[in-house]
Amino acid sequence: MSDKISNSKKWKKSLYVLPVLLILAMIFVPIIDKQWGDTLRPELKNFAVEYPDKVNKIFLSNKTSDSSNLTLVKNEQGKWMVNGTEPAEQDAVKMLLYEYMARLQVRNPIPKDGASEVLRYMAANGTKVIVYIDDEPVKVYYVGSNTADEMATHMMMEGSSAPFAVQIPGFNGYPGVIYRLDKKSWLSRNIFQTDVLDLANITVKYSDKADASFEISKADRQLNIKPMAGSPELPEASMNLDLLKQYAATFENMSYEYFFTGLAKKLADSVIHADQPFVTISVQNNKGETRTLDIYKKPVTKDSPQVDNYGNPATFDLDRFYGVLNGNKAEVVSVQSFVFKNVLLNYADFFSQPAS
Known part of the structure; x- marks a missing residue:
């Protein structure tokens, strides 16, 4: 010292x-x-x-x-x-x-x-x-x-x-x-950087969709998925194991875009202190180290898409979200939709749907 x-x-x-x-x-x-x-x-x-x-x-x-x-x-x-x-x-x-x-x-x-x-x-x-x-x-x-x-x-x-x-x-x-x-x-923009071999578990928790939330764990090099507490499990036989492997590999390299500053930071603060995150993603490695990202919906601006894919008026920015790393609300980062689109899946997405 x-x-x-x-x-x-x-x-x-x-x-x-x-x-x-x-x-x-x-x-x-x-x-x-x-x-x-x-x-x-x-x-x-x-x-x-x-x-x-x-x-x-x-x-x-x-x-x-x-x-x-x-x-x-x-x-x-x-x-x-x-x-x-x-x-x-x-x-x-x-x-x-x-x-x-x-x-x-x-x-x-x-x-x-x-x-x-x-x-x-x-x-x-x-x-x-x-x-x-x-x-x-x-x-x-x-x-x-x-x-x-x-x-x-x-x-x-x-x-x-x-x-x-x-x-x-x-x-x-x-x-x-x-x-x-x-x-x-100069700081690394990595949010998640965990190799599948070092992965212990992934949790994805949606604040308004309990049945969509899930947890992925690894035991004896095998990946398993289950719903969060209170939701029924789907048959293991219908699980898409390839999708599960691809999903886990996604967390090997995921980055944010930039830090919000100035007036944009003040607007972000007003959102994250008033609302709860619409989804929280946590990744833990074999050493017990956990990285957490809280994602908040960003209001529509003149620069963001005004309608969704179905032609309806957009209720939030479809290109970017607000992100808070490891619970540190003093810093807010920009999270791009195209980077996280393959991560924001529901529990049911990992299972084959029965033919109608």
């Missing part, structure tokens, strides 16, 4: 030292060669990460951000974690490293007459970036404002007094956008 407190103090201290360093840099700008290049060591112009596969930590800090710092850490299993505690979206971190940070390239030096303004912005609003290999810093640089054409970002290596306009070849935009401190943007 003392190490964490000590590290936290160090980072906070560095945020206050940054403006001083950059102000000193502005003082010495006039004595640097006008194109910087002849006076700088090569490593002070090389922003690209040379060995992205060996990177095990990325630290970002910005005193103007709601979250002053963020750390992406690779754990012992090789999985990236946000602040060391929550799973990151693995593809997003890999893209950050391989597609962006490994390809950073100096487009041009900043002329002396514009450097002071660039450094002043960095001192007030800059983001500090530290890249680690084996827990040792290999790249430390500052990210500032974007160029006027919005195709490059002003950056400066620690230990240098010369900012550069830095680009990513082939990237239609400015590199500054990749250094996000918003934790939610």
